[in-house]
Every structure is written in C-alpha cells, then in structure tokens.
Amino acid sequence: xxxxxxxxxxxxxxxxxxxxxxxxxxxxxxxxxxxxxxxxxxxxxxxxxxxxxxxxxxxxxxxxxxxxxxxxxxxxxxxxxxxxxxxxxxxxxxxxxxxxxxxxxxxxxxxxxxxxxxxxxxxxxxxxxxxxxxxxxxxxxxxxxxxxxxxxxxxxxxxxxxxxxxxxxxxxxxxxxxxxxxxxxxxxxxxxxxxxxxxxxxxxxxxxxxxxxxxxxxxxxxxxxxxxxxxxxxxxxxxxxxxxxxxxxxxxxxxxxxxxxxxxxxxxxxxxxxxxxxxxxxxxxxxxxxxxxxxxxxxxxxxxxxxxxxxxxxxxxxxxxxxxxxxxxxxxxxxxxxxxxxxxxxxxxxxxxxxxxxxxxxxxxxxxxxxxxxxxxxxxxxxxxxxxxxxxxxxxxxxxxxxxxxxxxxxxxxxxxxxxxxxxxxxxxxxxxxxxxxxxxxxxxxxxxxxxxxxxxxxxxxxxxxxxxxxxxxxxxxxxxxxxxxxxxxxxxxxxxxxxxxxxxxxxxxxxxxxxxxxxxxxxxxxxxxxxxxxxxx
Amino acid sequence: xxxxxxxxxxxxxxxxxxxxxxxxxxxxxxxxxxxxxxxxxxxxxxxxxxxxxxxxxxxxxxxxxxxxxxxxxxxxxxxxxxxxxxxxxxxxxxxxxxxxxxxxxxxxxxxxxxxxxxxxxxxxxxxxxxxxxxxxxxxxxxxxxxxxxxxxxxxxxxxxxxxxxxxxxxxxxxxxxxxxxxxxxxxxxxxxxxxxxxxxxxxxxxxxxxxxxxxxxxxxxxxxxxxxxxxxxxxxxxxxxxxxxxxxxxxxxxxxxxxxxxxxxxxxxxxxxxxxxxxxxxxxxxxxxxxxxxxxxxxxxxxxxxxxxxxxxxxxxxxxxxxxxxxxxxxxxxxxxxxxxxxxxxxxxxxxxxxxxxxxxxxxxxxxxxxxxxxxxxxxxxxxxxxxxxx
Numbered sequence: 001x002x003x004x005x006x007x008x009x010x011x012x013x014x015x016x017x018x019x020x021x022x023x024x025x026x027x028x029x030x031x032x033x034x035x036x037x038x039x040x041x042x043x044x045x046x047x048x049x050x051x052x053x054x055x056x057x058x059x060x061x062x063x064x065x066x067x068x069x070x071x072x073x074x075x076x077x078x079x080x081x082x083x084x085x086x087x088x089x090x091x092x093x094x095x096x097x098x099x100x101x102x103x104x105x106x107x108x109x110x111x112x113x114x115x116x117x118x119x120x121x122x123x124x125x126x127x128x129x130x131x132x133x134x135x136x137x138x139x140x141x142x143x144x145x146x147x148x149x150x151x152x153x154x155x156x157x158x159x160x161x162x163x164x165x166x167x168x169x170x171x172x173x174x175x176x177x178x179x180x181x182x183x184x185x186x187x188x189x190x191x192x193x194x195x196x197x198x199x200x201x202x203x204x205x206x207x208x209x210x211x212x213x214x215x216x217x218x219x220x221x222x223x224x225x226x227x228x229x230x231x232x233x234x235x236x237x238x239x240x241x242x243x244x245x246x247x248x249x250x251x252x253x254x255x256x257x258x259x260x261x262x263x264x265x266x267x268x269x270x271x272x273x274x275x276x277x278x279x280x281x282x283x284x285x286x287x288x289x290x291x292x293x294x295x296x297x298x299x300x301x302x303x304x305x306x307x308x309x310x311x312x313x314x315x316x317x318x319x320x321x322x323x324x325x326x327x328x329x330x331x332x333x334x335x336x337x338x339x340x341x342x343x344x345x346x347x348x349x350x351x352x353x354x355x356x357x358x359x360x361x362x363x364x365x366x367x368x369x370x371x372x373x374x375x376x377x378x379x380x381x382x383x384x385x386x387x388x389x390x391x392x393x394x395x396x397x398x399x400x401x402x403x404x405x406x407x408x409x410x411x412x413x414x415x416x417x418x419x420x421x422x423x424x425x426x427x428x429x430x431x432x433x434x435x436x437x438x439x440x441x442x443x444x445x446x447x448x449x450x451x452x453x454x455x456x457x458x459x460x461x462x463x464x465x466x467x468x469x470x471x472x473x474x475x476x477x478x479x480x481x482x483x484x485x486x487x488x489x490x491x492x493x494x495x496x497x498x499x500x501x502x503x504x505x506x507x508x509x510x511x512x513x514x515x516x517x518x519x520x521x522x523x524x525x526x527x528x529x530x531x532x533x534x535x536x537x538x
Numbered sequence: 539x540x541x542x543x544x545x546x547x548x549x550x551x552x553x554x555x556x557x558x559x560x561x562x563x564x565x566x567x568x569x570x571x572x573x574x575x576x577x578x579x580x581x582x583x584x585x586x587x588x589x590x591x592x593x594x595x596x597x598x599x600x601x602x603x604x605x606x607x608x609x610x611x612x613x614x615x616x617x618x619x620x621x622x623x624x625x626x627x628x629x630x631x632x633x634x635x636x637x638x639x640x641x642x643x644x645x646x647x648x649x650x651x652x653x654x655x656x657x658x659x660x661x662x663x664x665x666x667x668x669x670x671x672x673x674x675x676x677x678x679x680x681x682x683x684x685x686x687x688x689x690x691x692x693x694x695x696x697x698x699x700x701x702x703x704x705x706x707x708x709x710x711x712x713x714x715x716x717x718x719x720x721x722x723x724x725x726x727x728x729x730x731x732x733x734x735x736x737x738x739x740x741x742x743x744x745x746x747x748x749x750x751x752x753x754x755x756x757x758x759x760x761x762x763x764x765x766x767x768x769x770x771x772x773x774x775x776x777x778x779x780x781x782x783x784x785x786x787x788x789x790x791x792x793x794x795x796x797x798x799x800x801x802x803x804x805x806x807x808x809x810x811x812x813x814x815x816x817x818x819x820x821x822x823x824x825x826x827x828x829x830x831x832x833x834x835x836x837x838x839x840x841x842x843x844x845x846x847x848x849x850x851x852x853x854x855x856x857x858x859x860x861x862x863x864x865x866x867x868x869x870x871x872x873x874x875x876x877x878x879x880x881x882x883x884x885x886x887x888x889x890x891x892x893x894x895x896x897x898x899x900x901x902x903x904x905x906x907x908x909x910x911x912x913x914x915x916x917x918x919x920x921x922x923x924x925x926x927x928x929x
Contacts, residue, residue: 048880051703056749191667194646360749363742366699367708368590368880375878383872387865394540394861426880427809433873434816434888437866438823444865445827448858451540474830477775478823484767485819489812492760494753497812504816 005528008521015513016408019415042418046425048496049373051366052188055197056359057159059181063354064151065144066098072122072137073101074233074260079117085110090232099139101125106133151353152181159185159200161349166196182359186495191365197358199342202312205351206268206285207261208295208329211308211318214255215239222254235259237308239315255315257308262298264351267291269327271347273340276330281340284330285347292327300324376429383433384410387440395447397537401522402443405514409439412510413503422506425499435507438482442515445471450538460536464523468516475516479508541860545853549900550845550908556901560790567797575800580807580883581743583757585750587631589648590619590741594709597627602652609651620879624707626740645742653735663732664702664709665739671695671728680727694720698728708738757811764815768822776829783906784825787898791821795890802886810883817891820866824859824899831855832907844911848904863896 027038047054073090080087088105092098106114111129118127118137125137139147152175160173163185172186190196212234216222222236223229230236239253271285287295299307299321309317309331316331335343388406392399413435417424450467458466483505490501527536571577581588591597599616606614606629615630629648653662661670672695676687683690701719702710710716713729720728745753765785772781792814799806831851839847870892874885 058748189667192665192670359746361742361744363739365703365708365738365740367592367703367706367738368740370704371707372878372880375876375881379873379876379878382876383869386868386872390865390868426878427812427884430873430877430881430884433869434866437869438820440865441823441862444858444861448861452854474827477826477830481768481771481822481826482816482819484771485764485815485822488760488764488767489815492756492763493812494808497808500809500812500816 002528005521005524008517009525012408012518012521016411019412022415022418023411025418039418042421043414044421044423045369045373046423046428046495046499047186047188047362047369048364048426049369049376049424050188051191051364051369052186053190053193053196053364054360054362054495055185055187055193056176056361057183057185057200057356058359059152059155059183059353060355060357061148061151061181062098065139065147067353068124068147069099069101069139070259072125075121076101076103076117077233079121080114083113083117085113097138099125099144101137102130103135103137104133106135108133148181152183154350154353155356156183158350158352159183162199162345163187163196165345165349166199168196183356189366191363193361193363195342197361199346201356201358202346202352205310205312206265206347207310208263208298209257209259209261209308209310210298210302211306211315212256212258214257214315214318215253216255217253219254222256226256230256233259237310237313237315239318255308255318257310257315261310262307263287263291263295265347266351267294268347271344273337273344274330281335281337282330283335283340283343283347284328287327287329289327296324296326372426376426380429380433380436384436387436391440391443395538397526398447398450398523401519402440402447402515404522405443405519406436406440408518409435409507409510409514412514413507416506416510417503422502423495423499424503425496427496428499428503431500431503432507435504435511438478439507439511439515441478442471442475442511443519445474446515446519447538450536454536454538460530460534461527463536464520464527468520472516475512479512483508541857545856547853547856548849549852550849550905553901553905556897556905560794560898560901563794564790564797567794567800570797570800575803577796577800578803578805580805580810581630581745581750582808583750583754583806585745585747587645588741588743589629589631589645589739591627591629591648591652591737592707592709592740593625593627593737594711595736596622596625599627602627602629605651605654606648609647611647611651614648626879645744649739652737656735657733660731660733662735663713663728664735664737666732668692668695668699671698674731675724675727678727678731680723681721691724694724698724702738708740709736710734753808757808760811760815761818764818768818772822772826776833779907779910780829783903783910784822784829786906787825787903788818788821790902791817791891791894791898794894795887798890799883799887804883804886807883809881810887813884813887813891817888817895820892821895821898824863824896825903827858828852828855828899828904832904845908848908852900852904859896859899863892867892 023042024035024038025042027034069092073092077090086105086107087103090101090103092100093102094100103114114135115127118125122137124139124143126140127135127137130136156173156175160171163171163173168187168190170188172184174184176182176184185200187193187196213225214222216225219236226234234256235258237255237257239255267287267290269286269288269291271283274282274284276282302321303323304321306318306320308315309319309329311331331343384406388403391402391406395402410432413432416422446467449470450463453463453466454460486501486505486508490498490505493501530536597618602616603614611631615628617628617630619626619628631648649665653665656662661674663671672692675691675695679687681687681690697719698716701716702708706715712734713725716725716728765788768788769781769785772784795814795817796806799810804810828851831854832848835847835851835854836844839850842850867889870885870888873881874889877885
C-alpha cells in the first residue's frame with residue numbers, strides 16, 4: 001500500500017476519533033446507560049424533545065418612558081412655581097408618544113427663563129415652541145431609544161433573577177430578534193407555567209406615596225369630591241380589598257394619591273418574608289441609605305398625614321404617619337405563605353422597569369417529548385437500514401463504500417453537534433434522516449458514472465478516476481444549493497426549524513468529506529489489492 | 539443489478555401528457571384552495587389556542603363539548619389526533635379575541651372544564667409536574683425521612699412522573715400502577731392526597747395575533763429569499779433561461795404541494811414551511827443534475843438538435859435520478875410512517891415534494907428549455923449561444 005494512501009487512511013481514522021470524542025466526550029463508564037448520559041451531556045435536547053415551556057414576551061417600553069416623563073413634568077412644575085413663572089397647564093397630550101410634554105400659556109417674557117430651566121434641569125428633552133405661548137418638549141430621539149433598550153435589558157435581568165430563584169434548570173432568556181422589544185424565555189422541564197408566568201409578569205413596582213384622600217367607593221365619587229377634576233399632581237388608584245382595614249368587602253375602593261413617589265423600589269435594599277404580630281404572613285422590606293434618608297424627610301414633613309404603600313399601581317396599604325420613619329417597613333395582610341415568599345422574591349429581583357405582555361406560549365408535556373424521541377429514533381433507524389441494505393444489494397462491493405461513508409457521515413454530523421453545543425430538536429432528527437437520503441445521492445452519482453465508464457470500456461482505475469472527477473462539480477452544485485436553503489431557514493426560522501437547518505447543514509458538509517474523500521480512499525485501497533484485469537465489484 | 543441500462547425513452551415527446559398531468563393536479567389544488575378547504579393555516583400563522591389532550595379512554599366528543607360549553611367556550615373545534623388507539627383529541631379555540639390574555643384564559647378554562655370529577659382539596663396527579671409531587675411528599679413525609687428527604691423524595695417524584703410520562707403516555711388509570719415505580723408508603727400517601735382525572739394535557743400552543751403576523755412575514759421572506767438565491771446561483775452557473783426554467787419548476791412543485799395540503803386539509807405550520815423550502819432545494823438539485831448533463835452533452839453532440847440532446851441527457855441521468863429519488867423517498871417514507879404525529883405535516887410535505895420534485899425536473903424544466911429554444915428559432919433569432927462550462 002503506497003504512502004499517500006496510508007496517510008489518507010490515518011487521516012480518516014483520526015477524523016473518526018475526533019468526532020467520536022465530540023459525541024461522547026470521555027464517558028464515565030462504558031455501559032449503555034453511561035454512554036447515553038455521556039451523549040446527553042454534550043448534545044442538548046430541544047424543548048420539543050425534553051418537554052418544557054417556550055414563551056415570548058413583549059416589554060411595554062412606553063411604561064418606562066411614562067415614568068421618566070412624569071418625573072420631568074413634576075420637576076418642570078416645581079421649577080416654574082419656584083421662579084413664579086405663570087403657566088396654564090402642563091400635559092402629556094399623546095399617549096402613543098409618552099415622552100411628549102406640552103406646556104400651555106407660558107407668557108412670552110418668560111420664554112428664556114423657561115428654556116434655561118429645560119437646558120439645566122431636563123437636558124434629555126428638546127424644547128420647541130408651538131402656537132401662541134405653547135411649548136412642546138420631546139425627549140431626544142437617541143436618548144429615547146436608549147431608554148427603551150435599557151428597559152428591555154433590565155427586564156431580561158430581572159426576569160432572569162426571578163427564574164433563577166425558582167430553580168428552573170438551564171433556562172434561556174434572551175432578546176428575541178423577530179419583533180420590537182420582545183424577549184424569548186425557554187424553561188425546560190416546566191410543564192405548568194402558570195406560576196412562573198405570574199412571577200415573571202409582576203412588575204413589582206413598589207412605591208410609597210402620600211395618600212391624599214380616600215377611601216371612595218367609586219372613581220366618580222372621588223373626582224366629585226375633588227371638585228370635578230383632579231389636581232395635576234395627584235392620581236387615582238384602586239385599592240386591594242381591605243387596604244385601609246375597613247371598607248367595602250365586595251367592591252373596590254379608590255384613593256387619591258400623589259403622582260410622584262416619595263420612595264420607590266429602586267431604594268429597596270432587601271425584602272424578606274416573615275410574620276406580623278398576629279402570626280399572619282407578611283413581607284418586611286429595608287431601604288437603602290439614600291432611600292432611607294428620603295423616607296425620613298418625607299415622613300417628617302407629613303406627620304399626621306397618611307401614606308399609601310402602592311404595589312403595581314394598586315394601593316396595598318394605607319397607614320397613618322405617626323412619627324418619622326427611617327428605613328424599614330412592611331407589607332402585610334391577605335397573603336398565604338407561598339404568596340409572601342413569591343412577593344419577596346419579586347421585590348428582591350428588582351422591579352420590572354416596564355410591564356410585560358405574553359405574545360406566545362408553547363408547552364410540550366414530558367410524555368409528548370418522550371414519545372417524540374421514540375418516534376424520531378425509530379424513523380431514523382428504519383430509514384437508515386433501508387438505505388444501507390439497498391446500497392449493498394444494488395452496488396455490491398461498492399455498496400460497502402457507500403455504507404461506510406454513510407455511517408461515518410452520521411458520526412461526523414453528531415460530533416459536530418456535540419462540539420458546537422447545537423440543540424437537537426424533532427425536526428433536527430428529521431434533518432438527520434434527510435441527510436442520509438440526500439447524502440447517498442452523491443454516492444449514486446459517482447457510482448453511476450463509474451458504471452458508465454466501465455461500460456464504455458475503461459479500466460477500473462480509470463473508470464473510478466473519471467467517475468469521481470465528473471461527479472464532483474455536480475455534487476458541489478447540489479450541496480451548495482441545499483446548504484444555502486438551510487442557511488436561509490436558519491436565519492428566518494425559530495427553535496425547532498433552526499434545529500432542522502443545523503443538522504441538514506452539518507450533515508451535508510460531512511457528506512462532502514465522506515462521499516468523496518473517504519469513498520475514494522476505499523476504492524483506491526481496494527484497487528491496490530486487485531490483480532491486473534480483475535473486475536471492480538460495482 | 540442495474541435498472542435503466544441504456545434507457546432510450548422519448549421524454550420530450552410525451553410532454554403533452556406531462557403537462558396534462560400537472561395541470562390536473564395544479565387545478566385541483568387551486569380549486570380546493572379557493573373554494574373548498576382554503577389554505578389551512580396552522581396556529582403558528584393564524585394565531586389561537588390549541589390544547590392537545592390525551593384521555594385514558596376513547597374520548598366522547600359530545601361530553602367534551604358539553605363540559606366546555608359549561609364554562610362558556612362555545613364552538614370549539616375538536617379533532618381526533620394521532621392513531622385511534624391513542625385517544626388523543628385536539629381542542630382548537632376559534633380565535634376572534636385580540637387580547638393575549640384572553641388566549642391564555644382559554645387554556646385554563648379547558649383544563650378546569652375537563653376536570654369533571656375533582657374531589658375537593660385534591661390535586662390531579664395526571665396533570666402535575668415532578669416538582670409539585672416532590673413538595674407534596676416533603677410536606678407529608680410518608681417515609682419519615684430526615685436529612686435525605688429532599689433528595690429521596692425528589693427521586694421518587696421523578697420516578698413517578700417518568701413512569702407516567704414515558705411508559706403510560708402521560709395518563710395513569712389507577713394508583714396501583716405506581717406500585718412498580720415508587721415506595722409503597724409514598725404510593726399510599728399519593729393515593730390519599732391526589733385524584734386521577736381521565737386526561738392529561740400533552741401539548742399547548744398559544745400564539746397571539748402579533749406573533750402570528752410576524753411568523754407569516756418571516757415565512758414569506760424566507761421563501762422569497764430562497765427563490766431569489768436560486769435564480770441568482772443558476773443564472774451564474776448556467777444561462778439565465780436555465781434559471782427561469784428552474785424557478786418555474788419550483789413554483790409548480792410548491793403549488794402542487796400546497797394544493798395537496800389544501801385537499802387533505804392538513805394545517806401548514808412553520809415546520810411545514812421548512813419542509814417546503816427543503817423540497818425546493820431538493821427539486822433544484824435534481825434539475826441541476828439534468829442541466830449539468832445537458833451542458834456537457836451540448837459540447838459533445840454538436841450536430842444534434844437541442845431536443846435530442848435533452849432527451850439523451852435525461853436518459854443518461856435517469857438511473858441516477860430514479861435511484862436518488864427512490865432512496866430519499868424511502869427515508870422520508872420512514873419518517874412519514876414512523877415519525878409520529880408531530881412531524882406529520884412536515885413528512886407529508888417531503889413525501890409529496892420528493893415525488894413531484896423528481897418528476898418536474900424531467901417533465902417541466904427540460905421541456906421549457908427546449909420550448910424556449912424552438913421559440914427563438916421560430917422567431918428567426920439566433921439560437922442562444924451554447925453555454926460554455928463555467929466555474
């Protein structure tokens with residue numbers, strides 16, 4: 001056997017070993033179960049094979065913008081009042097663009113003062129003048145974008161914290177490319193997502209505001225009591241039942257509270273579930289130094305007023321301020337132990353900067369996952385056996401070449417997946433099956449050509465040579481077009497479809513190596529062993 | 539063993555038969571798409587709620603409808619899913635609501651409605667995950683364990699869930715079945731605290747209208763890019779008329795496949811689109827093999843007409859074409875027969891696609907080339923320059 005052939009054979013064996021390692025790593029033991037666990041630690045199963053939940057959420061970024069512009073309005077109001085500049089009103093006229101602020105009725109002589117205030121205190125906003133003493137403020141577009149994107153990344157972090165606290169193994173939480181401000185969450189093994197969804201969705205926006213008035217039984221009553229219109233720095237919020245420790249058991253009560261919060265979730269240092277003096281579950285929270293100072297200032301300025309503990313824009317509790325409070329507080333009432341634990345988790349993970357809405361939910365139960373694996377593997381084995389047997393029967397000796405190439409192809413394909421950490425999905429298994437079918441095409445092309453050349457009277461060695469060189473261009477053409485197809489599928493597809501594109505691509509790349517190089521080496525080795533004039537078994 | 543040695547069939551002569559065959563199937567498909575089943579869209583594209591439920595007994599449609607009606611779900615679409623023996627039903631909520639929250643409520647309502655025999659205070663073992671079972675066992679501590687309780691009960695809970703899911707298809711009929719999977723004290727405790735409903739939810743798909751729209755857009759973009767890529771590649775490797783012929787062929791294949799889905803009322807989901815894009819690639823491959831041979835023969839057979847060259851090329855590649863088609867068909871047939879219900883649409887698309895894709899390279903692509911050439915000659919123009927081998 002000549003030297004090049006030896007090197008080529010060594011290369012093939014080397015490749016085989018490299019990819020077998022890719023599949024199994026170094027298994028702890030060589031029993032059946034040991035091998036299976038070695039494989040599953042390197043090749044991950046997709047949700048459709050493992051069971052689990054797939055969710056797509058959308059972050060309502062306008063919420064975050066609203067918070068910022070509300071603060072801007074409050075600042076503006078405060079500044080204008082301080083400098084005794086008159087104005088008619090400050091509103092946010094457009095709910096679709098919550099960063100737009102309109103100031104009406106600002107006299108012409110105050111114009112430069114006003115613009116100074118904007119540049120000094122609200123540098124993120126651009127001011128422009130409208131008709132008749134009206135000014136419009138809008139956030140600078142790049143800053144607006146930043147704010148929105150930041151809301152999304154913060155949401156991702158917060159959700160990640162919450163899910164980690166629940167102990168879900170190997171979750172995926174990432175930005176979802178297909179749409180604006182969307183997040184993809186994948187929770188393997190979670191087949192009842194209801195509790196997880198609730199925890200993820202809770203904005204957990206904790207705020208402590210001054211309770212100006214209430215409780216009222218209906219919204220209308222509250223507004224009427226205020227003379228028909230709410231003052232600009234107040235808002236109306238519903239209360240959870242019995243928030244004031246009295247009130248209406250069946251209906252909802254409403255409170256008028258200040259718009260701007262004295263202390264918010266950002267100032268929270270820690271929250272812990274515990275029990276109040278009656279033994280009922282509650283949540284105790286502690287504020288940071290800075291937050292504690294502000295809370296102290298607020299409570300000192302409002303002794304004998306009331307404060308409202310607001311969670312997710314609902315008033316949970318209203319209490320009298322008897323004396324200044326520095327840095328601890330509690331949320332109590334109407335929670336069971338699990339709810340208290342969940343609430344503490346949510347508060348500790350930080351508030352979601354904006355609300356989230358669920359757009360898509362798919363849950364594959366574990367029984368379906370197990371059945372899918374069984375079905376997929378069965379189909380793969382049947383398909384593979386059919387092809388292997390046919391090649392042997394139809395091409396006899398050369399059929400062995402094809403079969404060896406096919407088996408090596410499969411090993412390389414699985415090895416690729418092990419190395420890249422690719423995820424195997426059910427369509428991915430179908431991709432493996434398809435690779436077998438399409439891969440064997442290359443062998444057929446070559447063998448048919450060899451048969452033709454033999455018929456035309458060429459010697460075996462020459463026929464093999466001609467067969468490979470003529471078929472090569474066509475093989476490249478067909479593989480490139482299919483791989484391009486698969487690449488497009490990968491770019492535009494989601495989870496399971498990407499799994500299909502991945503196995504198809506790896507399989508075809510592997511096929512270029514096995515069907516041409518490996519098969520040729522085996523032919524050459526075989527030809528080297530033949531006597532002169534002996535026929536080629538094909 | 540060899541098929542098709544020295545085949546010499548006049549394929550181009552039969553082109554009118556081929557055209558008739560294609561027309562019949564195309565028209566049937568289009569008629570169905572327009573007037574009968576329309577284009578059946580899967581939940582991926584139309585949005586909605588799908589709940590796949592497996593029962594421990596053959597499901598009673600009218601009982602299910604009555605139960606759903608009681609919670610206010612009117613007119614759900616019920617469909618038997620999978621093999622008759624698997625007792626699976628697909629519950630499809632007709633979606634007119636636009637709010638995603640309402641879609642989610644649909645699933646909860648269905649589950650509540652179906653749990654008709656729920657005794658108070660007990661949970662349904664058939665619809666509980668291993669973590670909940672573990673917490674239950676930790677609470678009750680039937681084996682009176684100490685420090686190792688967490689790990690041992692975790693293992694027991696997982697064993698119970700695995701037994702139920704991997705061997706019983708997700709639905710247990712009686713607690714006695716657990717005797718082989720878990721400790722007797724544990725089984726006794728479970729029988730006490732849980733009940734067994736007669737169903738288990740296997741799969742849930744909820745797609746809001748926003749996502750449905752996005753996925754539709756993605757599918758269309760992917761298809762358009764695929765076709766464009768093909769056209770560019772073929773135009774680059776051959777003459778542009780070959781590219782056109784290939785695109786028309788692929789369009790024909792897609793039309794007939796989608797028509798078949800319409801005729802059989804099989805929903806088109808994302809994986810079906812993936813299958814269709816794959817069969818576009820496959821059909822293209824097939825067409826390229828024939829074109830390659832034509833190009834080679836044009837250089838060799840300088841005195842013969844294009845029609846004769848094309849015929850000869852097809853005959854020469856016939857063996858390879860039929861073999862590859864046959865082998866690939868074998869593998870996708872294995873997928874169709876054994877691959878399970880989830881891949882049903884996907885494997886149907888491939889089965890039809892492989893057959894039609896192979897047929898179309900011979901019956902559609904080749905005749906187009908020749909027809910174009912003959913048209914140009916008739917018009918008195920020069921025959922198009924025979925393409926030299928590029929690349």
